[in-house]
Amino acid sequence: MNAILGWGLFLALGGVTVWMAGGMLITMSMYRAGLALMASFVALAGLFVLLDADLLAAIQVMMNIGGMMVMMLFMVMLMIDPGGEMMWDMKRKMHLPGPGALSMSMPRHAPRLPVSAPTQPAKALTTPVAAVWTCPMHPEIRRDGPGQCPICSMDLVPAEDPAAAAATTPAAAVWTCPMHPEIRRDGPGQCPICGMDLVPAEDTAPSPAADMHMGHTEGAAANGAAHAAAPPAGDAPMTALNPQQHYEMMAGMAMSTAQLPWAGVVGAGSALALIGLILTTRWPVVTAGPTGDTTAAVGNLLLSRYMIAFEGAAFLILAGIAGAVVFATRLPRDQSVAAAATIPAPAASGFAAPPTDGATAPQPAPVWTCPMHPAIRQDGPGQCPICGMDLVPAEAAAADTAPAHAGHTMGGRGGH
Amino acid sequence: MSGISTALLVLGALLGAGYGIAVGEAALRGAGPAAVWLPLARAWSLLRQEDLVPRGADFRLFRSAPLPALVAVALGALVIPLGPDWIGFDPPIGVFYFIVVLGPFAVGMMNAGWSQNSKVGLFGTFRAAAHLISYEVPLGFAIIGPVMAAGSLSTTRIVAAQAGLWYAVWQPLGLAIYLPAALMVSFHHPFDIPQSGAELAGGVFSEYSGVRLLLWRVALDAMFVLLMAMGVVLFFGGGQGPLLPAPLWFLLKTAGLSAAVSIGTRFWPRLRQDQMLTLAWKVLLPASLLNVALVGILTLILIGGSP
Numbered sequence: 001m002n003a004i005l006g007w008g009l010f011l012a013l014g015g016v017t018v019w020m021a022g023g024m025l026i027t028m029s030m031y032r033a034g035l036a037l038m039a040s041f042v043a044l045a046g047l048f049v050l051l052d053a054d055l056l057a058a059i060q061v062m063m064n065i066g067g068m069m070v071m072m073l074f075m076v077m078l079m080i081d082p083g084g085e086m087m088w089d090m091k092r093k094m095h096l097p098g099p100g101a102l103s104m105s106m107p108r109h110a111p112r113l114p115v116s117a118p119t120q121p122a123k124a125l126t127t128p129v130a131a132v133w134t135c136p137m138h139p140e141i142r143r144d145g146p147g148q149c150p151i152c153s154m155d156l157v158p159a160e161d162p163a164a165a166a167a168t169t170p171a172a173a174v175w176t177c178p179m180h181p182e183i184r185r186d187g188p189g190q191c192p193i194c195g196m197d198l199v200p201a202e203d204t205a206p207s208p209a210a211d212m213h214m215g216h217t218e219g220a221a222a223n224g225a226a227h228a229a230a231p232p233a234g235d236a237p238m239t240a241l242n243p244q245q246h247y248e249m250m251a252g253m254a255m256s257t258a259q260l261p262w263a264g265v266v267g268a269g270s271a272l273a274l275i276g277l278i279l280t281t282r283w284p285v286v287t288a289g290p291t292g293d294t295t296a297a298v299g300n301l302l303l304s305r306y307m308i309a310f311e312g313a314a315f316l317i318l319a320g321i322a323g324a325v326v327f328a329t330r331l332p333r334d335q336s337v338a339a340a341a342t343i344p345a346p347a348a349s350g351f352a353a354p355p356t357d358g359a360t361a362p363q364p365a366p367v368w369t370c371p372m373h374p375a376i377r378q379d380g381p382g383q384c385p386i387c388g389m390d391l392v393p394a395e396a397a398a399a400d401t402a403p404a405h406a407g408h409t410m411g412g413r414g415g416h
Numbered sequence: 417m418s419g420i421s422t423a424l425l426v427l428g429a430l431l432g433a434g435y436g437i438a439v440g441e442a443a444l445r446g447a448g449p450a451a452v453w454l455p456l457a458r459a460w461s462l463l464r465q466e467d468l469v470p471r472g473a474d475f476r477l478f479r480s481a482p483l484p485a486l487v488a489v490a491l492g493a494l495v496i497p498l499g500p501d502w503i504g505f506d507p508p509i510g511v512f513y514f515i516v517v518l519g520p521f522a523v524g525m526m527n528a529g530w531s532q533n534s535k536v537g538l539f540g541t542f543r544a545a546a547h548l549i550s551y552e553v554p555l556g557f558a559i560i561g562p563v564m565a566a567g568s569l570s571t572t573r574i575v576a577a578q579a580g581l582w583y584a585v586w587q588p589l590g591l592a593i594y595l596p597a598a599l600m601v602s603f604h605h606p607f608d609i610p611q612s613g614a615e616l617a618g619g620v621f622s623e624y625s626g627v628r629l630l631l632w633r634v635a636l637d638a639m640f641v642l643l644m645a646m647g648v649v650l651f652f653g654g655g656q657g658p659l660l661p662a663p664l665w666f667l668l669k670t671a672g673l674s675a676a677v678s679i680g681t682r683f684w685p686r687l688r689q690d691q692m693l694t695l696a697w698k699v700l701l702p703a704s705l706l707n708v709a710l711v712g713i714l715t716l717i718l719i720g721g722s723p
Contacts, residue, residue, distance in 0.1 A: 031530055032477075035477075035523075035527070038523070054507060054508075054509055054513075055509055055512070058509060058512055058513055058516045061516045061517075061519065062515065062516045062519060062552075065519035065520070065522075065523060065548075066519065066548060066549075066552060069522065069523065069526065069545050069548055069549075070545070070549070072526075072545075073542065073545045
């Protein structure tokens with residue numbers, strides 16, 4: 001009975017150890033990765049307890065809980081979407097397949113979303129160039145066909161053609177909300193956030209949203225041609241990503257970085273070296289019988305192996321942090337990816353923002369505005385006449401639109 | 417008495433003491449005689465509340481976050497000896513085990529803040545992590561003093577070694593280091609910035625409601641009492657005393673120490689994270705090293721170097 005219990009405990013703890021280590025590898029969230037690693041090490045400590053190595057188990061638990069907490073702290077501070085919440089939420093809202101909460105890998109192909117209203121594809125076909133669909137609540141979501149918003153799951157509605165509006169009034173056609181200066185439209189309308197009437201903006205800083213529209217209008221035109229050639233189907237196919245585009249999208253959303261292949265090679269090499277080191281050192285208890293000294297021998301074995309594995313794991317973590325900090329570079333701009341990706345996240349995350357982008361290029365005559373009162377616009381720095389705050393360049397406020405919205409999406413989804 | 421029933425009894429005693437703490441705090445706030453039933457009324461109201469999970473939250477982590485904290489309290493209560501035979505689990509590394517099982521409490525606090533997917537919760541997560549970084553080293557060094565004097569990590573042997581003289585008498589510096597570290601562990605008042613309502617709108621608990629909030633309150637109060645009970649074990653001779661039976665002495669001492677600490681810290685301002693880290697690493701850590709040296713010398717003099 002005791003032996004059966006021991007075997008059951010051993011198998012359960014070993015299974016948890018391996019399962020959680022695997023979960024650490026496949027999860028998209030740094031926080032969950034830290035928790036999984038913590039759970040793996042705690043289960044390993046349970047194995048130590050089974051071997052009567054109580055003190056070692058206690059050291060294991062204490063050091064790893066503290067260490068993993070610090071690691072999670074660093075990762076949370078370093079990464080844009082450290083929790084993988086954006087990707088996870090998107091996966092949940094789009095009902096993407098995949099195993100449980102540990103796995104957050106995106107599929108190779110975007111899913112086919114069912115279309116309920118039959119009139120929408122017809123409308124899209126009659127106006128193929130203007131077929132830009134947007135979310136009533138999230139105007140930055142722009143798709144080539146009807147579907148659901150990946151953020152709030154609302155049905156997309158046809159957007160007024162921004163390209164036509166931009167073509168007819170190319171000179172001074174930027175409208176903004178008095179309260180939300182990050183809302184920039186090509187024509188009059190209502191603010192999607194607060195519903196106020198938009199007012200013309202004095203400055204002519206090109207908005208990142210308009211930039212996004214333009215890029216997607218090209219994609220929409222190309223897809224519109226494809227739609228015209230293809231027979232009208234009951235479902236609107238979303239663009240399937242090839243592996244390279246998939247990788248670029250993941251990198252753009254900061255789910256992984258361009259250093260992923262390097263990190264994989266370094267990690268696999270280190271793991272192989274560690275396993276080789278453990279295998280080539282002598283095992284002191286292979287030839288030992290069950291004597292009175294067996295416990296001490298097992299303890300010695302565990303200590304030597306444990307120190308190798310622990311230092312190796314610490315080295316791997318340090319290498320990961322060093323790789324994330326030292327070798328991180330901006331990704332090169334890939335226009336085709338930005339146009340083909342169904343989610344305009346690479347531009348929104350700021351990772352793939354090119355230095356030549358109109359939104360980030362320095363303006364010769366900047367307009368300065370108050371962070372709290374966007375109606376205040378002056379030609380130079382100064383203080384807001386209403387609240388006395390220091391004015392900031394209006395371009396910065398406009399360029400901050402996308403990251404601000406990313407944080408909004410990640411942090412305050414309940415606010416909508 | 418079997419180990420499991422003793423452990424349950426110890427845990428029940430701690431929870432009862434936690435209820436006493438809640439009553440005392442209500443009385444300190446001026447509730448009058450109503451303080452006796454005020455915690456029960458609050459618990460009942462929380463039980464009747466809807467258990468909300470915010471939209472977009474990591475619901476598994478959010479719903480399971482109180483569990484590591486409660487597990488930490490229950491595991492820590494195992495090694496508290498109410499009396500010579502009143503202990504659930506008496507490992508030879510008892511005190512070290514106690515420090516180790518405190519870790520999941522901070523992890524639970526971090527999970528609570530992280531999983532609710534809000535800004536104040538994330539700030540609370542950072543602050544909770546700062547707590548573990550702050551308390552761990554001073555707490556360990558403060559506990560080393562009684563361990564050195566008793567020559568054992570076992571809680572029962574540490575209590576037995578204080579038969580002649582409490583360690584609080586000749587290790588006051590150790591007690592002075594242990595108490596702030598214990599307050600950091602239990603997220604008690606001067607160090608409650610991760611979940612304080614005034615600073616952070618509830619912080620890591622800002623999205624909790626209903627029975628899970630009740631679980632968190634119970635875990636926090638029980639953790640505070642647990643730390644005070646360990647203080648009694650380490651510095652006030654455990655259950656030793658004249659006339660009364662040992663468990664009663666132990667509970668009386670724990671209640672007294674808890675009340676003294678609650679009243680004493682009541683008018684302190686909350687410490688910011690940087691102030692807490694400064695206190696832990698620039699004041700408590702050097703003081704605890706000094707304490708270890710002093711205790712070493714005094715142990716040689718008092719006990720004669722043969723523990």
